[in-house]
Amino acid sequence: MSIFKLASTVSATALALALVFPARADVPAPVDQPYPGTMVLNVDATDLSQQIFRMHMTIPVKPGPLTLLYPQWLPANHGPNGPITQLAGLKFTANGKPVAWTRDPLHVYAFHLTVPEGATTLEADYQYLSPLDTSQGRITMTDDILGVQWISTTLYPAGYVARGVNVQANLKLPAGWQYATALETDSRAGDDVHFKTSDLETLMDSPLFAGRYVKRFDLDPGAKVRVTLNVFADTPESLEAKPEQIAPHRALVQQAYKLYGSYHYDHYDFLLALSDEFGGIGREHHQSSENGVKPGYFTEWAKGEAGRELLPHEYTHSWDGKFRRPAGQNVPNFNTPMDNELLWVYEGQTQYWGNVLAARSGLVSPAGARDALAASAARYDSVAGRAWRTVQDTVYDPIMNPRRPLGWANWQRSEDYYVEGLLIWLDVDTRIREMSGDKRSLDDFARAFYGVNNGSHLPAFYTFDDVVATLNKVQPYDWASFLRTKLDGHGPGAPLDGLARAGWKLVYTDTPTDYMKGADERNKSLDLTYSLGFTVAQDGAVRNVVWDGPAFRAGLAANSTVMAVNDRVYKPELLKAAIKEAKEGKPIRLLVRKGNVLRTIALDYRDGLRYPRLERIPGTKDRLEAIFAALR
Template sequence: MTAHAPFRFAARTASGLALALALAFPLRAAVPAPADRPYPGTIVLKVDATNLAQQIFRMRMTVPVSPGPMTFLYPQWLPANHGPSGPLTQLAGLKFTAGGKPVAWTRDPVDVFAFHVTVPDGVTTLEVQYQFLSPLDPAQGRVVMTDDILGLQWPSVTLYPAGYVARRITVQPSLTLPAGWQYGTALETAQRTGDEVQFKAHDLETLIDSPLFAGRHFRKFDLDPGARVRVSLNVVADNADSLEAKPEQIAAHRAMVQQSLKLFGSHHYEHYDFLLALSDEFGGIGREHHQSSENGVKPGYFTDWARGEAGRDLLPHEYAHSWNGKFRRPAGQDVPNFNTPLQNDLLWVYEGQTQYWGSVLGARSGLLSQAGARDALASTAARYDNVTGRSWRAVQDTVNDPIVAGRRPLAWSSYQRSEDYYAEGALIWLDVDTRIRELSGDKRSLDDFARAFYGIGNGSMRPVFYTFDDVVATLAKVQKFDWAPFLRARLDGNGPGAPLDGLARAGWKLVYTETPTDYIRNAEERSKVADFSYSLGFAVRADGGVSNVRWDGPAFRAGLAGNTTIVAVNNKVFKPEVLKAAVKASKDGKAPIELLVRKGNNLRTIALDYHGGLRYPRLERIPGTPDRLAAIYRALK
């Protein structure tokens, strides 16, 4: 045995050296880099979306090939998702055949979105079969197929050859729908035979960026009658009654289109299709595309119109993305295919400014009243003014959140911070807008930036990429000012408090009162959640489930966490109104509010030593100042 010891020592040394080298030089994926050359031939992709009962999409691809090694990619970095969120776990049943004979595949050990095959000699065509097992319930992901509605996102059902830039790959797609269903999409239809729809051939980049909504109950509205460039609202719903839109409601959507065209002074689509799902079962969504957008809301969008305005900035937000995010794109989004990582450093422009335009265009078009837009702004200002995570994490860093957190729920969102570049970004752009107005004597505004930055190349769809310096230079052309340090201070600073200078410059200030605004009241009714964020420091569902505990708020300091249920308040069975009454009563007393709470199988009592009463945010005019917010929300002539 001792005679073999040197050999064992040498073997251990060699394996240790190999491990050290592997750690120093990580394995690389054996995936061909994308080259700007045309893929030889047209890929045929057929999607069968008729299996509503099991919510399964079935695909068959016919791919022109040449003998030798070949790699197929499943899209990982999806447009508008800002992170590597391709639903790879739902791809199943992958099989390659040539001439009826199976062709083996192996997954790349480093890049698991890549599949390697060796095309046999003499083979010119590969047949590929696979399924997309769409989520059966929200715990598995967003539901995209129900008995009445389906949403087809092409990245979920598409494989493509590595080694080519996406726009140089041509795909001929077709879709088989459930019997009698209608659909909306930005794709051009070649022909429909029964329930099979064949679309015109498109490059892969256009295909991936052109989703489809289809449904048993469908209605299409023309949002720009008589215009040379069509804009359509395609609506699917759980039932036919939800499709009953009143003329004045459609008029507001038409006004939104006109206000957008006046704002940007251009268009960058051959036609535009809003895809709108009204459903309790189909997953909610708001996602931008160059010539369309996916929008999923509750069924009462039209039929409960009078009950509240919250959420009506969704369609103007996604529409504005056709200019900001799709036509003008951050330079870090200039990638050759859907498996190349995106850089998100300018999402505070891409999403933050679009968030701002969503509310502005909503108010200018009448989708929102000025009062409703102000109430929504008050809620945003209050939320970000109470983000304690600002003490350690700047808003600029939150652009990485779609990658870091993968849009999963967070235990302590006020401290961890989430994708704050959206709404806090909008506050920064309000700051910019009001600063331009102030410096120019109210002769210029962010509207002028929009026309200068997005209005170029009217009618062109070719993306134009921008950098931070491009944004600063265009702002300086609109209004002379040292914009770079102005922006960097707000993006890289650590607070305290949200950037509310723009609100004050607009002639308004954030205050708290004991009475909720209509915006908050309607939001509570819709969500069945009572919001005590600015009093006790948490929100609570009707069943007592606690959520959104504010870091270092009264409830946090008393030891409350989000995985807790309130059973009783001051020895009375919990109801939201019982807790509200207790908060009101505590304002005039010294005794703490006692909560009996359950966490798992354990019960305990928490004492909240809070006496500030109910607190809800709203905006209040600053006397003697110009009301620039009214000017911002005023419709363009």
């Protein structure tokens, strides 16, 4: 073929492709410039029966191309998990006439349109469809409680930094409902609430809870800076908190102030939902937190302490994660990818301080805190997946797999930077204490790192080198090598040196701690992780098989159901009895159903029931006692 004919053929092909695939509009890159005018967002949250939020936005515009974005990268979720499948009914008008839109074929959270000549405002109407079932996502609206996550209900213009876009938000509530949020209220007329104008980043970071049954507790009476526990419930009975239950929540605020020596909010609002229907959540924000737990938080207080570290964890995030943020989280808007490299600080150290503050405030007893630590140490000491995957690599899990169920979690690993991060920071804390003759501790790091710029809301970003430099100011050591070894290593086992340095060791007995008992009751399961190597639900459904454990080697998987134990219909008590009897040489036979197939498997296991707990190392200093002791 001649060059002329080849060129003609290429040109014809290019023209044909251009006709089929017209040039797409680019998504404008964010520029640090103020958006002209103020957007107005109206949210109607009154459709409780169908669980639909209806939005109307008024957006100042000028004629020509415009790209609007739906938030994709959610800061507290650490990944591109914006619930775009719940966005529906999107329509635009200008000067009373429809304006067509197209979705960007590559950036599917972006919508392109052309503003017609003469138009100065664009009207947008759409809905956010709260999931009707947990299989569709977290339920955010019930007949008694709703949660407005502005980040799920807002569109915003591309080409601008979030802090440069101003929004005035309004909310229509169900009749007579009360609400709580970190946003500043301008006025309320009946059930219509008008909030003061704020920048887009502040709006997105200030969710709202509303409900039929509400109670508020002042956690720092008489203080210039208000801290409030706002509780919403399915029934008024769930709101009945005793003074001795509120007291440790108040102590939490004081212990946090003593630890960090600062605060970074105008006021702080805990948003706590006690519900069987409203979706559970623990999500941090700079001046508030979203928390959803079961109704018995107050009314079943005596049943267990597990879970009470939730509020201390999210509160700590006001300092660690929202005020001090990893440099990779310094992004201009909510559609720019974030770098999760330092989540072992953002979440791992928060996990540590959340547990410590729970103990120091009295939300959790020292014994309960030790039992929780034993459970964490045992779980991560048994993670087979560390053989091929480092804890540093797990910081990318929110991007790769936003908490979807895993078939082999023990082998695949999932967001282990939280609790393994806790164990690493326990190692750091006890190492500082030991090297300094117990004159210094990680408390000194917290004050130096998070206590700067008291009262400021502006985030202060940090790098790995900043963390190392502050540690070296507290206690000189080769912290860079230490941290990299822990983060990039493969074991063997979990990083338990800090536990030993604290004067305790991980042991296994045939009796579960109260913490483990409570976990089994809440999960309606029997945890045999450290004996047979799996967890089994009350109905026999197999969960969480340990890779290369006894059950794994026998061929068991988490898509099976235990039907019988040694020829008797399955009950948890029967399985525990069989494990005990196996120490005497009796076999354990399980009749297992997988789909339509029944088979019997034999488990070669003779070490009895095993549950983790901590035991003092004789002749050592009890540094856990000092770590969990309230600051004076």
